[in-house]
Amino acid sequence: MNPQRWLTNIVLILSLTTLSVGIARAQDVAYYGFEPDIITNFVKDKDEYRLGFIRVAVEVMVDNPKNVSVVEHHAPLIRDAFIQILSTASEHQIKTMTGRDQLRLKCFERAQELMTQETGNPVIKQVIFTKYLYQ
DSSP states (O other): OOHHHHHHHHHHHHHHHHHHHHHHHHTTOEEEEOSSOEEEEEEOSSSSOOEEEEEEEEEEEESSGGGHHHHHHTHHHHHHHHHHHHHTOOHHHHHSHHHHHHHHHHHHHHHHHHHHHHHSSOOEEEEEEEEEEEO
């Protein structure tokens, strides 16, 4: 067998093996979407007292598909925490990309904290805002 062809076959086999491992790892996570979207008010940063509103569609990534039912069971508690975080945010946090990411991280940390308190396991690997509207 030609050494160059032999090397090509080895590289092909290794890349297919790596691809199958990546697919297996992708199946180790699952997502839970909070329905309906979270809609709440926030106070605008002007001299006058005015309210704005925010609508966010939230999904959480869990570390194991079996844990979707655990998150679903605790969804009202987690949803309430998300509403508290979003409703107390400043207009600057709501309207800027860095502020939005800070809010997402606060939601993630709070969700992990609540799940650890309730189940002894953080369960949630990530919080994702799939829709983000404000006015």
